[in-house]
Amino acid sequence: MSKAHLADALTITRLSLHVLGATIWIGGQAVMAGLVPVLREGGSELPAKAARVFGRLAWPAYVLLLLTGFWNMGIANNSGTTWGWQFAMGLKFLAVIGAGAGAFLHTRATTASKRGMFAGIGFLFSLIAMVLGVALAG
């Protein structure tokens, strides 16, 4: 086992931006889910208003995750990867697509039950992407 050592400045920048994107994307969804019942008490249109505001933060965070994710992948591929790493990366890619698709379909759903279902699917895939990301970080 090698000694724990500090990351260099570029690695700190790359991973901090990636984790910042993940905190906004995942943390924001969790906070929205918790707030919706309270917002409903203030009027039926309030949850949708809050969701639109969150969308202005969440989608840029998703784009940040994609950009820094490809940056991460490029660095890893440069130094060589195992078959297991590549397999986990493939799974993660599917989870990222599922997360984005779930969130998008959630915004387009016309009934409350579909909105809830797609929000749940998007959130679950986001959590899977996060755990696989931690595994990829090694």
Ligand code: HEM
């Ligand atoms: C929903 C979207 C995503 C979430 C929530 C997410 C989350 C994470 C998290 C939490 C880590 C661990 C960081 C650490 O422990 O230092 C990570 C690492 C990583 N992610 Fe993502 N990620 C997402 C999208 C992507 C995408 C789109 C790619 C590739 C195109 C990607 C590739 C990677 C790689 C290669 C690592 C390992 C980085 C390293 O150790 O250098 N991620 N991700």
